[in-house]
Amino acid sequence: MINGSFFDGTYAKAKHAGWLWILGQNYALIKQDPQLTHIALYNTKNQQIQFVDYQNFTPSRSNEVIEFQSGPIVVENSQVAKPYIAKSLNGSAPYTRSLLAVTDNRTKYFITVRKPIRLDDLANYLLSLEIFAGKRLDVLNLDGGPSVALYSRELINLRYNDTAQLPILLGAR
Structure with a gap:
């Protein structure tokens, strides 16, 4: 399991920050925030995941999907997502990080970075890894600190x- 995303409130009285749709149930509305740039859409039927800019997002309202807002996106289509990182409140400062990475919309990776790092430096590092070579890579920041x-x-x-x-x-088995 990995920390899931940004939240509002305190630990004791927390709620998800931004859109949250789980298998037919809506738990939170879209939030306009420079950190929460994208919606992660996971289709439980075909097990594909994609990240969509929240401004271009149309809720599916399906019983077969999980959708949650997070961000900023760090790598998009195997390119450093510089505009999103630059607008982020903490993208240019070094923090520990947790991220969700996807190759070719199917293979998912939870990434935890224990050494504080800037998001642009982290994006460049991830793109240099052999495990992602020759694949479409998309990476979404889940949280930091x-x-x-x-x-x-x-x-x-x-x-x-x-x-x-x-x-x-967020969890996987």
């Missing part, structure tokens, strides 16, 4: 800040 956390039941050495109280989590 003290909310960055990763929990793995089986890979204990990967855990990071796993005792943090976080209101929003």
